[in-house]
Amino acid sequence: MQNNPSFLTTRLDKAIGWAQKYSIFQYPFVTACCGMEYMATACSHYDVDRFGAGLPRFSPRQADVLFVVGTISHKMAPVLNRIYDQMADPKWVVAFGVCTCTGGFYDNYATVMGIDTIIPVDVYIPGCPPRPEMVLDGLMKLQDKIQDHRVNGRRSEPEPRPEVFEV
Amino acid sequence: MTSVLIESVTDRFPDAVSASHAYRGDQTVVVRPEFLLEIARFLKEDPALQMNLLVDVTAVDYSAFGKGPAPAFFASSGVAVKPSSQIQDEDPWPGPPEKIRFTVVYHFYSIQHKHRLRLVIPVEETEAALDSLTTLWAAADWLEREVWDMYGIRFNGHPNLKRILMYEEFEGYPLRKDYPVNKRQPLIGPVN
Numbered sequence: 104m105q106n107n108p109s110f111l112t113t114r115l116d117k118a119i120g121w122a123q124k125y126s127i128f129q130y131p132f133v134t135a136c137c138g139m140e141y142m143a144t145a146c147s148h149y150d151v152d153r154f155g156a157g158l159p160r161f162s163p164r165q166a167d168v169l170f171v172v173g174t175i176s177h178k179m180a181p182v183l184n185r186i187y188d189q190m191a192d193p194k195w196v197v198a199f200g201v202c203t204c205t206g207g208f209y210d211n212y213a214t215v216m217g218i219d220t221i222i223p224v225d226v227y228i229p230g231c232p233p234r235p236e237m238v239l240d241g242l243m244k245l246q247d248k249i250q251d252h253r254v255n256g257r258r259s260e261p262e263p264r265p266e267v268f269e270v
Numbered sequence: 271m272t273s274v275l276i277e278s279v280t281d282r283f284p285d286a287v288s289a290s291h292a293y294r295g296d297q298t299v300v301v302r303p304e305f306l307l308e309i310a311r312f313l314k315e316d317p318a319l320q321m322n323l324l325v326d327v328t329a330v331d332y333s334a335f336g337k338g339p340a341p342a343f344f345a346s347s348g349v350a351v352k353p354s355s356q357i358q359d360e361d362p363w364p365g366p367p368e369k370i371r372f373t374v375v376y377h378f379y380s381i382q383h384k385h386r387l388r389l390v391i392p393v394e395e396t397e398a399a400l401d402s403l404t405t406l407w408a409a410a411d412w413l414e415r416e417v418w419d420m421y422g423i424r425f426n427g428h429p430n431l432k433r434i435l436m437y438e439e440f441e442g443y444p445l446r447k448d449y450p451v452n453k454r455q456p457l458i459g460p461v462n
Contacts, residue, residue: 177456178437184458210452212444213436220459 116253123167123193124249125155127242130166132186135173137200140232149235154242163189168245169222174202175215187222193252195225195245199238204229273297273361275387278319283309288392292361298388300367306391307401313378313387314406321378321387324403327413329374329393329421332366334447371395372423376403399424402431420445 133141145151145159160166163186175183187196198218201207204227206216218224225248228241275297276290286305291298301309313321367373370392379386391400402425403410414425415434422443425431433440439457442449454461 177454178435180459181457212449212451212453212455214454215456215459216454216462220456220462 113254117250120250120253124246127154127156127168127246127249128158128160128166129156129168129170129197130161130163130186130190131159131170131172132183133170133172134175134179135200135202137172137202137232140235140238141170141172141199144235144238149239151239151242154239154246156242163187164191166190167194169194169196170199171196171203171218172199174200174207174209175218175221176213177215178213180215180221183218184221195249196222197226197228197241197245198224199228199241200233201229201231207231275299275319275385278316279309279312279387282312289364290361291363293363296388297386298363298390300364300373300390300392303391303393303400306389307403307406309389310376310403310406313389318383319385319387320380320382323379323381324407324409324413325377325379325386327374327376327403327410327417329372329417329423329445330366331372331421331445331447333371333395335366367392372398372421374400374417374423393423398422399426401426402428404428419443422446 131138131141143149145157151157156168163169167190169187169190171183187194196218198204202209202214203218204224206214208231210216215221226241226245228237230237233241273290273292276287276292276299279299279301280287280290283301283305286301286309287299288302289300313319372393372395374391374393376389376391377386378389393400398421400423402414404414404425404427410425411428411430412434414428415431417423418425418428418431419433419435420443432438436444437457440455442453444451
């Protein structure tokens with residue numbers, strides 16, 4: 104301990120990370136049918152409260168994880184962007200369902216081809232809709248990220264996407 | 271007996287009705303655009319008709335009709351793409367209007383009499399416009415806005431004719447057949 108002066112702070116960071124990952128205050132940005140599966144996950148059968156994520160906050164200013172659940176249209180995109188900007192750091196984003204990950208089967212004039220073209224995303228949960236088990240798996244992956252984010256600096260950057268997609 | 275409504279409209283407006291058809295009790299009259307408001311008022315206020323519910327207003331773009339193969343989705347799914355040969359269609363659909371790009375389709379229902387009627391209005395591509403029915407049915411407000419938004423068909427006399435589903439910055443009319451289905455116009459973020 105005396106040889107490693109950063110020992111105490113890393114221990115402290117780990118403790119804070121541990122506390123943070125079990126007190127997720129999520130903002131559910133629910134726009135479509137994935138919301139049903141989101142509710143199923145939140146209810147007692149799957150009980151998202153086991154992971155400390157049982158209290159959704161309906162103000163982005165009180166939330167630290169943005170759950171984007173359902174198709175995002177181009178009309179909605181500026182709203183989502185503003186919600187993200189309103190959240191206080193540190194903040195994370197979960198893309199729930201394949202529409203938020205890639206646009207899903209919507210290849211049309213109205214739909215955003217993945218919310219990571221607008222805001223950074225930490226965890227992608229594909230599926231149409233994803234099973235609650237997948238949601239919990241994604242949530243645990245998010246917890247791992249939250250646990251370590253103070254130790255290894257900021258969260259990892261989202262994967263870069265090409266400027267223009269060939270469709 | 272199945273075409274009572276068609277007959278009552280045709281008797282009252284012999285010059286207006288250009289075609290009609292009925293299939294299993296679904297009655298449709300095709301009328302000229304200039305008679306729309308008159309016929310709509312008749313449908314609503316005639317005691318034998320009393321169409322007090324405007325169920326839907328929509329439009330059809332016939333510019334690509336019959337020019338390509340039918341989508342495989344319909345052909346292979348077993349959904350009947352034409353009327354069943356088992357049931358006689360005494361008054362068949364005459365086909366799309368010739369040389370007319372759009373039709374606007376109104377669905378009316380009478381809660382008292384429990385009957386419905388479909389009104390089809392052919393609309394030219396240039397100066398695509400019709401009279402608004404907002405003075406008769408308040409429900410026409412949003413439905414006509416949707417038709418304007420998706421097809422670019424104007425409704426004269428509408429109190430607030432602006433886009434309802436798309437955003438004001440959107441250019442073009444997405445349900446027109448000449449609009450590329452995946453041409454995106456993002457407000458923020460990349461075009462992809």
